[in-house]
Amino acid sequence: MHTVKVLAFDVFGTVVDWHTSVARAVQAVCPGVDGNAFALAWRDGYKPAMQRVMSGELGWTLIDDLHRMILVDVLRAFNVTHLSDEQIGHLNKVWHRLTPWPDTVAGLTRLKARFTICTLSNGNLGLLADMAKFAGLPWDCILSAEVFRKYKPDPATYLGVARVFDVQPSQVMLVAAHQDDLAGARACGLRTAYIERPLEYGPTRAKDVSDNGLNDVHAKDLVELATLLGA
Amino acid sequence: MHTVKVLAFDVFGTVVDWHTSVARAVQAVCPGVDGNAFALAWRDGYKPAMQRVMSGELGWTLIDDLHRMILVDVLRAFNVTHLSDEQIGHLNKVWHRLTPWPDTVAGLTRLKARFTICTLSNGNLGLLADMAKFAGLPWDCILSAEVFRKYKPDPATYLGVARVFDVQPSQVMLVAAHQDDLAGARACGLRTAYIERPLEYGPTRAKDVSDNGLNDVHAKDLVELATLLGA
Numbered sequence: 359m360h361t362v363k364v365l366a367f368d369v370f371g372t373v374v375d376w377h378t379s380v381a382r383a384v385q386a387v388c389p390g391v392d393g394n395a396f397a398l399a400w401r402d403g404y405k406p407a408m409q410r411v412m413s414g415e416l417g418w419t420l421i422d423d424l425h426r427m428i429l430v431d432v433l434r435a436f437n438v439t440h441l442s443d444e445q446i447g448h449l450n451k452v453w454h455r456l457t458p459w460p461d462t463v464a465g466l467t468r469l470k471a472r473f474t475i476c477t478l479s480n481g482n483l484g485l486l487a488d489m490a491k492f493a494g495l496p497w498d499c500i501l502s503a504e505v506f507r508k509y510k511p512d513p514a515t516y517l518g519v520a521r522v523f524d525v526q527p528s529q530v531m532l533v534a535a536h537q538d539d540l541a542g543a544r545a546c547g548l549r550t551a552y553i554e555r556p557l558e559y560g561p562t563r564a565k566d567v568s569d570n571g572l573n574d575v576h577a578k579d580l581v582e583l584a585t586l587l588g589a
Numbered sequence: 590m591h592t593v594k595v596l597a598f599d600v601f602g603t604v605v606d607w608h609t610s611v612a613r614a615v616q617a618v619c620p621g622v623d624g625n626a627f628a629l630a631w632r633d634g635y636k637p638a639m640q641r642v643m644s645g646e647l648g649w650t651l652i653d654d655l656h657r658m659i660l661v662d663v664l665r666a667f668n669v670t671h672l673s674d675e676q677i678g679h680l681n682k683v684w685h686r687l688t689p690w691p692d693t694v695a696g697l698t699r700l701k702a703r704f705t706i707c708t709l710s711n712g713n714l715g716l717l718a719d720m721a722k723f724a725g726l727p728w729d730c731i732l733s734a735e736v737f738r739k740y741k742p743d744p745a746t747y748l749g750v751a752r753v754f755d756v757q758p759s760q761v762m763l764v765a766a767h768q769d770d771l772a773g774a775r776a777c778g779l780r781t782a783y784i785e786r787p788l789e790y791g792p793t794r795a796k797d798v799s800d801n802g803l804n805d806v807h808a809k810d811l812v813e814l815a816t817l818l819g820a
Contacts, residue, residue, distance in 0.1 A: 474722065505714070
C-alpha cells in the first residue's frame with residue numbers, strides 16, 4: 359500500500375449524500391410528494407438506463423440526459439404534472455448540487471496532501487465540476503466515464519485512471535461505498551477501499567455495510583480513511 | 590460579456606512560464622548546454638509533432654509521448670549523450686513541473702469566484718493535473734485535447750468545452766497568449782481574451798504582444814484580466 363499514488367473516488371453515495379439532497383429538492387417543488395420514495399425511484403432507474411447504453415440499445419449518453427429520461431418517467435409514476443420544462447430541467451440538475459457527507463471535505467483535504475485525488479464517476483464532467491464548485495471538493499483532477507466513453511464497471515474506466523497518471527494499476531486505489539464497483543476495480547489490479555455510508559439510501563432502505571474481507575481498507579468515512587492511509 | 594460563464598485557459602505560456610522552467614531543468618542535468626536554446630528547440634518541435642498526429646501519420650499520441658520523441662532528437666542535436674533512460678524520462682516530465690507566472694495564482698483565484706475556470710490545453714490530463722498540484726492552480730476542471738481526442742485548433746476542442754458545461758459557445762471565453770489559438774476559438778463562436786506574456790520565449794526571442802483588435806479583451810496578465818472582467 360505504500361506504493362499507492364492515486365486515489366480515485368466514486369462520487370454518488372461515497373462522497374456526496376444524493377438521497378437527502380434529491381429528496382429535499384423534490385419536496386421543495388412537489389410539496390405533496392414523498393421525497394424519500396421519489397429519490398429512491400429516480401436512483402433505481404440509473405443502472406437500467408446505463409445498461410441500455412452498455413448494451414448498445416442507446417448510443418453514448420451523458421448521465422445528465424439519462425437522469426432526465428428517468429425523471430420524466432418518475433414524475434409520471436408519482437402523478438406530478440404541474441412542472442414546466444424549465445422546472446424539470448432545474449430539478450434534473452439537483453445532481454450537480456449534492457451535499458457532501460459531513461466528513462468529506464476534511465477527509466479529502468488530508469488525503470490530497472499525500473495522494474493525487476480524482477473522481478472516477480459515471481457522472482459527466484460538467485456535473486462533477488459543478489458539484490465540486492458547489493460543495494468545495496478539492497479534486498486534483500475530475501475523471502469521468504465521459505473521458506473513457508465507457509461506464510463503470512467497464513475495465514476501460516479503472517485502467518484509464520492508471521493510464522492517465524502513467525502509473526501501474528496497483529498504484530491506484532478506488533474508494534467507493536459499493537462492493538460491485540470495488541470488485542470491478544480489483545479485477546483490474548487496483549487497490550480498493552470501502553466506505554460504509556449506511557444512510558446512503560435514506561432512513562427506509564437498509565444497506566449492508568459489513569466488511570466482506572476483500573478490500574485493502576474498510577473505513578467508516580473519509581476522515582477514517584485518511585487516518586488509515588497515514589494522511 | 591455578462592453572459593460568459595466559463596473561462597477556458599490555454600496553459601503553456603499563458604498560465605505557466607515553460608521557457609524558464611525548461612531551461613533551468615536542462616541546465617541542471619546538462620551543465621554545458623545553452624538551456625535557453627535547448628528550451629526553444631524543444632518547444633519548436635511541438636507543432637510539427639502535433640501536425641504528424643493531425644495528419645494521420647501518427648495515431649493518437651499524448652503530449653508526454655510527443656515531448657519525449659522531440660526530446661530525443663534535441664538531445665542528439667545538442668550532442669548530449671550522457672543521460673540514462675531514467676534521466677531522460679525525468680527531464681521529459683519537466684513539463685509537469687512548470688512554474689506559474691507571478692500573477693497566475695492570484696488572478697485565477699479571483700476569476701474562480703465569479704466564473705467556472707478550466708484548462709483547455711493540448712497537454713494530457715496527467716500532465717495538467719500534476720502541474721496544477723505542483724503550482725497550486727485552482728482549476729474547477731481540467732480539460733484537455735485528451736478528452737476530445739483532437740488537438741487545438743480543431744473546433745471539437747473549443748465546442749467541446751461548451752458541450753461539457755451545457756452552455757452556448759458565446760458563454761465560453763478562451764484565455765490565451767497566442768493569437769492563432771484565439772482565432773480558432775473565435776471561429777467557433779467563443780469569446781476571447783489575449784494575455785501578453787512578452788517573455789514567453791525567453792530573453793532572446795521577441796514576441797509581438799500588440800493588440801490586434803480582434804479579441805473581446807486584451808490584458809497584460811491574469812490579475813488585469815480579473816479586473817477587466819469585474820472579478
